[in-house]
Amino acid sequence: MDAGVISAILFILMLGLLASGIWVAPALLAVGFFALEFFSPAPAGSLLASTVWDASWNWALTALPLFVWMGEILFRTRLSSDMFNGLSPWLARLPGGLLHVNIVGCGVMAAVAGSSAVTCATVGRMSIPELKKRGYDERMSIGTLAGSGTLGLLIPPSIMLIVYGVIAQQSISRMFIAGVVPGILIIGIFMTYVAIRALMNPALAPREEQRLSFLEKVKASRLLFPVVLLIFCVIGSIYGGFATPTEAATIGVLGALGLAWWSKSLNWASFMESLMGAVRTSCMIAFILAGAAFLSIAMGFTGVPRVLAGYVDAWNLSPAMLLVLLTVLYIFLGCFLDGVSMMVLTAAVVLPMVENAGIDLIWFGIFTVIVVEMAQITPPVGFNLFVLQGMTGRDIIQVTKASVPFFFLMLLGILIIGVFPEIVTWPVEYMIRKN
Template sequence: MISDPLLLAVAVMAVMMILLLSSKWIGFSLFASGVAGMLLFEVHLPPTISIWDKIGDLLANSVWNSLNSWALTALPLFILMGEILYRTAISTRLLNGLVPWLSGVPGRLYHINVVACSLFAAVSGSSAATTATVGKITLSELTRRGYRKSLAIGSLAGAGTLGFLIPPSLIMIIYGVLSDTSIGKLFIAGVIPGVVLATMYSVYIVARAKMDPDAIPGEDETYTWADRFAALRDLVPVFGLIVLVLGGIYVGLTTPTEAAAIGVVGALGLALYFRNLTWANLQQALLSAVKTSGMICFIIAGAAFLSQVVGFVGIARAISTSIADLNLSPYTLILVLGLMYLFLGMILDGISIVVMTLPIVLPIVQSAGFEALWFGIFVVFMVELSQITPPVGFSIFVIQHIAKEDVRTILKATFPFFCIMVIMVILVTVFPDIVFFLPRHMM
C-alpha cells in the first residue's frame, strides 16, 4: 500500500503507460488506472464499506456526471455534420472552387491547403477529418501539376491542425464540458488565433516561393474572372453553411448544441442541393459518427473517473502543493506545462491529453492567475502540436497513408510549420488579448 500521494501518482502513471503501450483502449486504460490508484492507496474506510464499494460509488458518480451534459450533445452532431460533408463529396467541390481564386497569389496552389483546411475546419471540428479530406484531393493534384511535394505535405500537416482551433472544435467542446467554461466563448476566442495562424502559414509559403522559385511550376493554368465567378457556385453554399452554424453562436441566437443541429440539417441540405446524397453514403456517415462519438464518450467517462480518484486520494492537492512550493513565475509555469504537453503529445492523442491532464493542471494554472478561457486556447494549441509530433502524431499517420512517404520525410517537411505554431503559442501567451478580444466585445 502507498500512503504518499506523489508516489501514488507515479505508480498510477506507470500503470497507465503500461496499458497504453500494450495497445489497450484509451478509455479502458483510464478506468483501469483509476481502479489501480484506489487499490494501491492506503484508504481508511468504515468496516461496513469495502474498497470495491467505494470504487463503485466513484465510478457511477463520475460516469453519470461527465456524460449527463446538454453541452456534450453538440459533440456527436458536429461529428455527424463533418462526416456528411466528407461522405457526400461536398469538400471536393469546395477545393475545386478555390483553385481559380488562388492561382494568381504568390505560391499559387500551395495556399489551397491553408484556405481549404481553414474552411473545412469551420464545418467539421476535427483535425483528422480536415487533414484526410483535404489531403486526399490536394496532394495528388499538386504533385500532378509539378508542385514540390515536401512543401505541399508540410502545408497540409500544419493547416490540417486548424480543425482543433477554428470553431466548431471538438477539443473545445470537451474542454468546455470538463472545465465548466462557456463553449460559445471558447469558439469565439479561437477565431482570431486561428485566422492569425493560417495567415502566418500563407506568409511562410509566399516567402518560400520568393526564395525558391523552383518550388513553383513554370506554367500553370490561367483563369479568367468568369471562371472565378463560376467557381462561386461551389463556394457560396459552403460559406453559407459556415455562417449559418457559427453566426448564430457569435450573435447569441443559438447555443453550440443548437448550432450543431442546424449544421447537420444544413449539411444534409447541401448534399441534396448538389445531388450527392445517397442512402449508402448517409449510412456510412451515421455509422462513422456513432463509432467516433462512442469512442470519445468512453474516453471522457474514463478520464472523469480517474479525476475523481485523483481528487479522492489527494494526488491533485499534493501535486498542486509541490508545484506551488517551487515558486515558479506564471510564465515559467506555462513553459513547464507546454513542455509537458509536448512530451504527452509524443505518446497520446489530443483528446486523451486534455481529459487526463485537465483535472490536475487547471487548478494550478488558475491559482497562478491565468483564466480558464485563455488556458483552453493554449491547450488547443498544444493539442495541435501533438498532431504533428512523433511518434503518435495522428496527422502524420494520416498524411503518411495519403502521401505514401516515410515518416522521416513527412517530419522534415512539417518542421517549419511546427516552428510557426510554436511562435503563435508564444504570441498568445505574451499577448493574451489575441484570445480575449472577441469574447469581450461580442458576448
C-alpha cells in the same frame, strides 16, 4: 504514503495499461479505481457508478455527436473537389500559388469537420495529385497539409474545444468564439511563410499564368459558396447569441444534409455510413470523458493534485514559466497519445495549477488546443503524419521532415497569443457585453 510516490505509481500503471493496447477509457477507469481502492478510504464502486452516470448526461455533450455527424456528411460529398476548384482561382496568383489552397482549404474544412484527420484527408485527397501534376515541391505540399490539417482542432466547431469546455466547465459558446481569431492568425502565419519561401525559391511553386476575370472566379466558386454560407450560419448563430452550440449543430446537420442532397452525393448508403461514423466517434469520446471524470474524482480523493500544485507553487514559477513547462509536457505526451487522451489525462492536475497561477481558463483552452495541434505532427503517434504517409506513399521520416517548419510556426502562434492574450479574450468579452 507521499503524494509524489502515489502519482509515480499511478503514472507507471497508466503507461503499462496503455502500452498493453487497452483502450484509453478502460485504462482511465482502472487507474481511478486502483487509486481509490488502495490510496483512499472512499468507496470506489459507488463513486464509479455515480461519476460515470453524471458524466454521461452532461448537456454540453449533446453538441458533440451533431457536429461530428455534420463533418461526416460533408466528408462524403464532393466538398474536396469543389473546394479546390473554388479556391484556386482566388489564390493561384499569390506567391506560393496553389499551396495556399491547402492552407485555406484546411481552414474551411476545419470549420465543418471539427476533426484534424478528416480535415487533412479531405483536402489532401484532391490537392496532392493536382499539385504533383503541376510541378509543385512535394515536401512543401506535404508540410502545408500536415500543419494546416491540425486546424480542425482549433477552428470551431472543434470537437477538442467541446471536450475542453466539458472538462474545464467552461462555456462551449465562449470556447468557440475564442478559437476563431487564433485560427485565422495561424492560417495567416502559414500563408506568410509559404509566400516568403516561394519568393526566395520560385522552383518550390510554379507561377500560375492563367488570369481570370472577377466573374469567372465567382462562377468557379459557386459550388463552394453554400459551404461557406453554412459555416457562417453555424458560427454566426452562436456568436450572435441566436443559438446554443447544440442548436447551431442541429442547423449544421440539416444544412449538411441539404448540401449533400443538392450535390447529388447523398444516398441511403452514404447516409448510414455518416451516421454510424458519427456514432463511433462520439461514443469513443464520451467513453473517454467518463473515464477522465472518474479519474479526476479519484485523484481528488487521494490529494495528489493539491500536493503537486503545492510543489509547483514552492518552485515560485511565473505564469510564463508554467506555460513553458506545460508546453514541453504536452509535446512529450503527444509522442504517445492522441489529443483527447492528452487533455483528459492531465486535466485533474493541470487545471488547478493553471487556475492558481491566475491564468484565464478560456485562454488556456486555446493554448492547450494549439499545443495539442503541434502534437498531431510529432512522431511516433502524430495522426496527421499517418494520414499523409498513407496518401503519399512516403515513409514517416520524410513526412515528419516536411512537417517540422509548421511545428515551429505553431510555436510562434503560441508566443503571439501569449504576448497578446487579447487575441483570444477580446472576442469573448465582446460577445458577453453584446449579449
